[in-house]
Amino acid sequence: MLSTQAIEKIDYELTKYPADQRQAAVMSALRIVQTERGWLSKDSISEVAQYLGMPEIAALEVASFYNMYDLSPVGKYKITVCTNISCMLRDSDEIVSHLQTKLGVGFNEVTADGKFCLKEGECMGACGGAPLMTVNNHAMHEFLTPEKVDEILEALK
Amino acid sequence: MATKMKELDAMKPVMTDLKGQTLVCLRTLTEENPASLATYIKLGGYSALKRIVTEKTKATDIITEVKDSVLRGRGGAGFPTGLKWSFMPRYFDGTKYLVCNTDEGEPGTFKDRDIIRYNPHQLIEGMAIAAYTLGAHVGYNYIHGEIWQDYETFEAALHEAKAAGYLGENLFGTNFCFNLYAVHGYGAYICGEETALIESIEGKKGQPRFKPPFPASYGVFGKPTNVNNTESYASIPWIMQHGGAAFAELGVPNSGGTKLFSVSGHVEKPGNYEVKMGMPFSELLEMVGGVWKGRKLKAVIPGGPSTAVLPAATIMAATMDYDGLSKARSSLGAGSLIVMDETTCMVKALHRLSYFFYEESCGQCTPCREGTGWVYRIITRIVNGQGKMEDLDLLTDVSNNISGRTICALGEAAATPVLSFIKHFRPEFEYYIQHGKSMVESQ
Numbered sequence: 001m002l003s004t005q006a007i008e009k010i011d012y013e014l015t016k017y018p019a020d021q022r023q024a025a026v027m028s029a030l031r032i033v034q035t036e037r038g039w040l041s042k043d044s045i046s047e048v049a050q051y052l053g054m055p056e057i058a059a060l061e062v063a064s065f066y067n068m069y070d071l072s073p074v075g076k077y078k079i080t081v082c083t084n085i086s087c088m089l090r091d092s093d094e095i096v097s098h099l100q101t102k103l104g105v106g107f108n109e110v111t112a113d114g115k116f117c118l119k120e121g122e123c124m125g126a127c128g129g130a131p132l133m134t135v136n137n138h139a140m141h142e143f144l145t146p147e148k149v150d151e152i153l154e155a156l157k
Numbered sequence: 158m159a160t161k162m163k164e165l166d167a168m169k170p171v172m173t174d175l176k177g178q179t180l181v182c183l184r185t186l187t188e189e190n191p192a193s194l195a196t197y198i199k200l201g202g203y204s205a206l207k208r209i210v211t212e213k214t215k216a217t218d219i220i221t222e223v224k225d226s227v228l229r230g231r232g233g234a235g236f237p238t239g240l241k242w243s244f245m246p247r248y249f250d251g252t253k254y255l256v257c258n259t260d261e262g263e264p265g266t267f268k269d270r271d272i273i274r275y276n277p278h279q280l281i282e283g284m285a286i287a288a289y290t291l292g293a294h295v296g297y298n299y300i301h302g303e304i305w306q307d308y309e310t311f312e313a314a315l316h317e318a319k320a321a322g323y324l325g326e327n328l329f330g331t332n333f334c335f336n337l338y339a340v341h342g343y344g345a346y347i348c349g350e351e352t353a354l355i356e357s358i359e360g361k362k363g364q365p366r367f368k369p370p371f372p373a374s375y376g377v378f379g380k381p382t383n384v385n386n387t388e389s390y391a392s393i394p395w396i397m398q399h400g401g402a403a404f405a406e407l408g409v410p411n412s413g414g415t416k417l418f419s420v421s422g423h424v425e426k427p428g429n430y431e432v433k434m435g436m437p438f439s440e441l442l443e444m445v446g447g448v449w450k451g452r453k454l455k456a457v458i459p460g461g462p463s464t465a466v467l468p469a470a471t472i473m474a475a476t477m478d479y480d481g482l483s484k485a486r487s488s489l490g491a492g493s494l495i496v497m498d499e500t501t502c503m504v505k506a507l508h509r510l511s512y513f514f515y516e517e518s519c520g521q522c523t524p525c526r527e528g529t530g531w532v533y534r535i536i537t538r539i540v541n542g543q544g545k546m547e548d549l550d551l552l553t554d555v556s557n558n559i560s561g562r563t564i565c566a567l568g569e570a571a572a573t574p575v576l577s578f579i580k581h582f583r584p585e586f587e588y589y590i591q592h593g594k595s596m597v598e599s600q
């Protein structure tokens with residue numbers, strides 16, 4: 001069951017489209033449900049599809065096409081580091097290895113306590129602030145140094 | 158909202174030294190609260206829209222002005238904006254749509270982000286003027302998912318503009334209506350391609366459509382749609398305020414106006430710099446504090462990875478405008494400069510880029526899907542010390558076979574770095590293959 005808050009938010013997104021185009025809100029709806037539940041299970045995706053009156057398979061296709069949707073659990077905090085060229089030139093690899101050592105996980109792994117998951121991201125359109133990472137998709141941290149990463153992790157505990 | 162703003166304040170913005178810049182799209186940066194409506198209005202914002210709407214300026218006159226400005230699409234292809242606008246059907250029974258492309262996510266490209274977070278109202282005004290001109294009543298700004306905080310800033314600006322009577326129904330007491338909405342991507346570079354973006358707005362996978370039909374005849378929900386880049390729309394209010402000729406004069410022939418250059422990589426002060434078209438690269442490099450750590454310049458990708466890399470000597474002699482960079486055998490693209498110093502291993506740099514295109518190919522055309530994967534695997538083999546000399550010809554061959562055989566231009570974009578890196582830095586690739594290690598790192 002979608003929560004009342006989620007429905008309220010999805011209904012707001014629906015105001016952006018013609019009444020007969022409910023499917024258009026699927027990107028937002030999946031984002032809203034994922035933010036609330038941490039990740040998107042098959043059931044979550046079905047609920048979204050049902051609410052928007054679209055085929056489940058179409059919602060699943062969207063959820064699996066876009067990188068920021070997580071179709072398996074990602075722990076409490078998903079950390080995504082951009083490693084593409086502009087970030088690489090500013091030593092993003094050093095940030096990655098620092099995170100890997102510190103958290104004791106590789107890419108796409110979740111720490112044993114279920115707290116952190118590390119992901120490799122593609123360009124986030126913010127390369128001027130490289131190296132950078134996002135936490136749970138929506139909080140971006142730029143101009144990273146290993147020390148700054150430590151502070152951020154500390155604050156997330 | 159208050160707490161949200163607080164979080165935003167805590168972020169260190171990518172603000173650059175304004176000295177030497179000519180601010181059009183980012184004109185509010187001189188002020189304390191650049192993103193606020195009050196700031197924008199103080200600088201003459203929304204006056205062009207109000208005049209046009211209340212005086213009922215003829216659409217054809219606006220299009221002429223935009224043509225005179227020599228504004229060319231800032232999303233990468235450089236298509237003349239005035240000409241594009243003239244393709245929208247004048248009379249259409251039903252809703253026409255306006256779409257803004259803020260989905261930048263090609264490595265090195267981050268200019269539109271500063272427009273939506275530091276000067277959102279100028280984009281809103283530019284889109285409203287375009288909507289009036291093209292007879293569109295609904296607009297969407299599609300924003301790259303990862304810059305979430307900036308999406309929120311922009312959406313807040315939309316509400317602010319609506320409350321102040323610059324968006325919505327019966328604007329300025331006339332019958333002109335324009336509703337503009339923020340929508341977001343969620344991690345797919347291909348949605349920057351305009352037809353993929355339209356599919357995504359409709360709630361589908363972002364796979365490009367065959368063209369024709371072009372969006373002007375079959376766009377969002379199958380309706381006539383005009384798609385422009387953020388910076389293109391954001392230039393419009395200034396053009397309508399000061400005239401197309403004045404905008405053209407800021408730049409050089411064939412490249413009107415100012416341009417936002419996103420500078421990343423090995424420079425002292427990375428960030429966005431808005432300067433007049435035609436600025437020599439050497440001057441721009443000085444503005445960004447030069448190559449970092451006092452090192453020597455090795456190469457620059459001048460317009461984003463889909464444009465050809467240029468060795469230091471070539472780019473140092475080039476000017477930053479459409480013709481200047483095509484003379485240098487590259488292109489302006491989206492104005493995304495990726496600067497590489499002498500310590501950069503070009504094989505490894507290309508390796509990263511090839512991974513990007515492989516990962517972001519939407520997979521519907523065989524040459525792109527297979528070709529990008531093949532290229533990535535060959536370069537991986539070279540980086541792992543298992544390359545063969547024939548690989549270089551193979552890379553060229555595979556890349557040439559992607560180009561021109563695909564639905565969208567991503568195929569070509571993926572081929573360009575491969576071909577240009579090998580052309581200009583072949584000895585480095587040969588060294589890597591012969592010795593199984595990087596030439597630069599072995600020095």
Ligand SMILES: Cc1cc2nc3c(=O)[nH]c(=O)nc-3n(C[C@H](O)[C@H](O)[C@H](O)COP(=O)(O)O)c2cc1C
Nearest residue numbers: 230231232258260261349350351385386389566567
């Ligand atoms: C793979 C690919 C990615 C693109 N990404 C963007 C982008 O992020 N932003 C953008 O404005 N245009 C992008 N474009 C170009 C758009 O398709 C379109 O031409 C542009 O938005 C039109 O606006 P303009 O005429 O104002 O430049 C991309 C094109 C391709 C083929």
Ligand code: SF4
Nearest residue numbers: 519521522525563565
């Ligand atoms: S060229 Fe590549 S990205 Fe473009 S439509 Fe074809 S497969 Fe998709």
Ligand code: FES
Nearest residue numbers: 082087123124127
């Ligand atoms: S390359 Fe890392 S944000 Fe663009």
